[in-house]
Amino acid sequence: MNFLEAIYKLTYNTGMAGDPCTVHYYRNLLGHRSAKGPVKNAYRAYKMLYYTILDAICVILFMDKLGSADISDVTLPDFSQMTPNDSIQWLNSICQELVRKYFFENAEDIVEEIRNVLENPQHEENYWTSSIENGRFKCHHCEKDYKRVSSLKAHESGMHGVSLSNPKKKKEPSSDELQDYILMLFKLTMLLRNFDSGVDMGDGGRCIRSAKYELPIYHKTNKIKYTICSIHTTALSSGLLNPDQEERFIANRFVNIQGGKNNNIALDEYIEMLNRDTKASCTGHKTKDSILKHAKEYLQNNLKRLVNWVKRISSSSILCN
Incomplete structure (x- = not known):
């Protein structure tokens, strides 16, 4: 529910009811009147709305891969002459190409900001946190220390004239904002459905891996508690626990x-x-x-x-x- 709530924050806007291809537009078009208010009060209604839109996107991508939006114009293999395994393999090969193209290639790096902080020792955030001692942030120029980074920033800028700023890269405007929105909706809802089906099947390994994908979404939507929870879950399943405890942690969920x-x-x-x-x-x-x-x-x-x-x-x- 919290992951869907984070997706809702990134993709849902009640002021876009008149804009075709937005989630709120399809909510009104499909008559999903139960999807209203906070996500926590209508979780299954919102989930079914997003899943319905995801199914439509998948069909459109599949038909586009076949070369036409009309099934009568598409040349399909003769499934009667194919074994069930061959039919499934044909379908999976197309789905694999679609996932690779629309989910993984040219994907926006939504954790770029975090990665820049971790990889650059001279980054502004590292400067302010490098002087921490006993849980307090010490001034680089005098003996004062503070409980919060914001207090340290105010002190050094006011008393010592410290001013740090990293130039931000300007993002090039997209040529097709609607396509970007639909692809973002496709990727986020696919992650939700992958996690949801993992729970239904009792697949602990898939749900644990899903936490790695959820982490940047929580960070992007300022859901700090769940960001920490995703880090904690990933860390426990990646070497902090001994093998027996790790197996129980993954399986018994x-x-x-x-x-x-x-x-x-x-x-x-x-x-x-x-x-x-x-x-x-x-x-x-x-x-x-x-x-x-x-x-x-x-x-x-x-x-x-x-x-x-x-x-x-x-x-x-x-x-x-």
Whole structure:
């Protein structure tokens, strides 16, 4: 939900309802009236809107690859003479070319700003943070120190006349802003769908790798807490944990509460469901007599949920400690 919220910040604008090919324009055109307000209050409505637009973009790119927007004008292989594996291989080869062309080639480097800071020791940001001692930022010219970088900047610029500025590269204007917008929408929604399908399939490895792609999106939209969380997740799965702990960390991220394939949900979402049910169970029971009257029923319901959850975890191939 937070990743979709970050995508929403980059692509959605209610003031663009009259601009064709924007998300809000398609929201009105398709009649997705439930996609309104904050993303957290209409998560599935917004997700279905973005997925519908993504499906349309994929079809357009596929037809363009075949050379025509009309299926009657396209020459397709004779699938009746092909084995199922050959048909799938033909389809995958085209999809692979589309992903390589529209997702990876000429991609905008949205972490360029971070990379410039890390690679350039003389960068302005490195100058201000190089004098940190015991969690405080020390002035380069006197004995004063400060808790925040902004205070240090104000002090050195006011008292010592320090002024640092790195020239910013001017981005060349694009010849087709609409195409850039559609491709950005395609890339971001593809990342969301990749992560979403990884959760459904219980593919911990894919979800862990997805955190690397989510990180710059969170940074771009000023979602600092989730930027740190992505760094933390990537670090734990990239050598900080011993092999056994790393395997458990990657594999045990989901729970299947209804059975069947591709019906997994993330553990944090399951905890939110339990939290919601707990609050619903406690609604209205605010007096001592009411709490005692319903305590037995409340505990029995939650113990049943806990026992069922432990049984599902114990039946998995990898056990949690």
